[in-house]
Amino acid sequence: MIRAIFLDRDGTINPDDEGYISSPSQFNIFSFSGEAIKIFNDLGFLVFVVTNQSGIARGFFTDKDLEAIHAKMQQQLSEYSAKIDEILYCPHHHQGAVKPLAIECECRKPNNLFFRQMQKKYNIKASKSFMIGDKPADIEFGKRSGLRTILVRTGYGEETLRAGEIKPDFAVDNLLMAAKTIRKLVQQERICAK
16 A cells, blocks of 8 residues: 655745746745655655646746756755655646647646556555645645645645635644644554554
């Protein structure tokens, strides 16, 4: 049985207060993200980032720019001995300026193509896996995929909670609190399984 954590990026792993992040110089993880992701690694979860990056379709940055941003993210996480197993990003937006990418697609959250791909590739057990994010699309992605959902109050999380349109399974202050919540659930379920 393979368990996985699906993570939103902006507002969950890193601040989302600068608009579109188009270069590594604009990117830094939250101070608690490395410790949180290390907890997931230590618990034996695969860790996937699932992120909408419509800035590519809008012409604000390129796939190559995004690769450099993600290399910096992995490097910063490595300072905590933490790692992300795969990064999946949607470059599309139906109002994009880059014509081949200006489409409706199956990979943009809340659509769950990326979950289905990872489930097929790794044989992931959805009911033992989680989606963590700060926006309604993140929680909807999780629900469509049969994942347990955690909303973090960083990024747009507080706004999402106030709107009350979507109900996550858990709401916590940040990614580290999400990791501690999952660790506690894992410990409880192991006891229950005995």
